[in-house]
Amino acid sequence: MRPLFVWSLVVAAALPPLPASAQQKALPPVDSNSVIVIGRTKGRDVSGRVVAIDDTSLTIVTLKSKQVVLPRRSVESWHVRRGILTAKGFRDTDLNTHRLIFGPTARTLERGASYLETYFMFVWAGTYGVSDRVMISGGTAIGESWDSTSAHPTGANGPAWLDARVGIIRSPKAAVALGALWGTWTGPGGGSLGNAYAVVTLGSNDHAVTVMGGYPFARNNVANEPTFMVGGETRFASHLKLIAEAWRVPETPGAHAGWGVRWFNDRLAVSVGGIHRLDSQLRAFPVLPWLDVAFRP
Numbered sequence: 001m002r003p004l005f006v007w008s009l010v011v012a013a014a015l016p017p018l019p020a021s022a023q024q025k026a027l028p029p030v031d032s033n034s035v036i037v038i039g040r041t042k043g044r045d046v047s048g049r050v051v052a053i054d055d056t057s058l059t060i061v062t063l064k065s066k067q068v069v070l071p072r073r074s075v076e077s078w079h080v081r082r083g084i085l086t087a088k089g090f091r092d093t094d095l096n097t098h099r100l101i102f103g104p105t106a107r108t109l110e111r112g113a114s115y116l117e118t119y120f121m122f123v124w125a126g127t128y129g130v131s132d133r134v135m136i137s138g139g140t141a142i143g144e145s146w147d148s149t150s151a152h153p154t155g156a157n158g159p160a161w162l163d164a165r166v167g168i169i170r171s172p173k174a175a176v177a178l179g180a181l182w183g184t185w186t187g188p189g190g191g192s193l194g195n196a197y198a199v200v201t202l203g204s205n206d207h208a209v210t211v212m213g214g215y216p217f218a219r220n221n222v223a224n225e226p227t228f229m230v231g232g233e234t235r236f237a238s239h240l241k242l243i244a245e246a247w248r249v250p251e252t253p254g255a256h257a258g259w260g261v262r263w264f265n266d267r268l269a270v271s272v273g274g275i276h277r278l279d280s281q282l283r284a285f286p287v288l289p290w291l292d293v294a295f296r297p
Contacts, residue, residue: 027050027053027058027072027075027078028050028058028078028080029050030050030051030052030053031049031050032049032051033049034049034080035047035048035049035063035080035081035083035085035090036048036049036050036060036078036079036080036081037078037079037080037081037266038060038070038075038077038078039075039076039077039078040070040074040075040076041073041074041075041076042074043074046060046062046068046070047062047063047081047090048060048061048062048063048068049061055072056071056072057069057070057071057072058070058072058075063085063089063090079266079267081266082095082266083266088238089238091238092238092239092264092265092266093205093266094205094206094235094241094262094264094269095113095264095266095269095296096115096262096264096269096294096296097205097208097233098115098127098135098137098165100210100231100232100233100243100244100245100258101231101243101244101245101258101259101260101271101273101275101290101292102245102258103210103212103229103231103245103247103258104163104165104177104179104197104199104210104212105175105199105201105208105210105231106167106169106175106176106177106199106200106201106210107167107170107175107177107201108129108132108133108134108135108165108166108167108170108175108177109127109128109129109135110129110132111129111130111131111132112129113128113129113296114126114127114128114129114296114297115127115294115295115296116294116295116297117139117292117293117294117295118292118293119290119291119292120291120292122141122142123139123140123141123142123159124139124140124141124142125137125138125139125140126138126139132167132170133166133167133168133170134164134165134166134167135164135165135166135167136162136163136164136165137162137163137165138160138161138162138163139159139160139161140159140160140161141159141160159183159184159185160183160184160185161181161182161183161184162181162182162183163179163180163181163182164179164180165177165178165179166178166179172204172205173202173203173204174200174201174202175200175201176198176199176200176201177198177199178196178197178198178199179196179197179198179199180194180195180196180197180217181193181194181195181197181214182194182195183195193216193250194216194217195214195215195216195217195227196214196215196216196217197212197213197214197215197227198212198213198214199211199212199213199229200212205235206234206235206241207233207234207235208232208233209230209231209232210229210230210231210232210233210245211229211230212227212228212229212230213226213227213228213229214226214227214228215227216250224250225250226250227247227248227249227250228247228248229245229246229247229248230245230246231243231244231245231246232244232245233262239263239264239265240261240262240263241261241262241264242259242260242261242262243259243260243261243262243271243273244257244258244259244260245257245258245259246258246278254277254278255277255278256275256276256277256278257275257276257277257278258273258274258275258290259273259274260272260273260274260290261273266296267295267296268293268294268295268296269293269294270291270292270293270294271290271291271292272289272290272291273289273290274287274288274289274290275287275288275290276288
């Protein structure tokens, strides 16, 4: 039976808390440094710096240095746009850096931040920042299997997992985290695994490498063997990254590799790529396509 509590946790974690001022629209503060995205009741969103607010309006200087005055009643929502302003325009920060394809990095979400993610629209996951250093996530498949014939070579299907991660070091150029992952899958080749791991990420938001090592603390129908992962990410365009990872997992000959291209802005990330198995001679077996979408509320 699918563990329903996992899905409940995913949904609860992905939903942001209701603000205390939900019944009264709050306006962004006057700040000449932060870039704010203003959602309007009519018309397109406006991005810029809020330079003045009075009883009836707020004044914004856009990224093209144009001054815009908006009536207070036209402001439907707003959020801070993360990134830096360069000579070629505003450069968004990739906020979906707590994972590569599927494997973890040592980065954690800031307190109160959340993500709702889906893989091929039938596996759903949620991630929530309990604090700046503590993050929880979980996911499960919708339905009883990946497909009608089961995509797993052993006949296993229907994955579900929970993950908790604690950041030990958290800086712009380096991060170290400890975590624990519990996963289960059903079917003739099904089982479960609890895995404690340590992960290190070195580099910036644009270019970084990640190394992870783990060892099982609870297992069912899985060998008592360590798990290793190495991966990386590199930004090659304003909104595009190359991402890749390689795994050595118990009871599996060779290694599993995943790679792809991630498109992102300040709220959404979409990754397209492939996953395949490498044998001892680094020959790739048939590639399975990969697609995931992550949304930050």
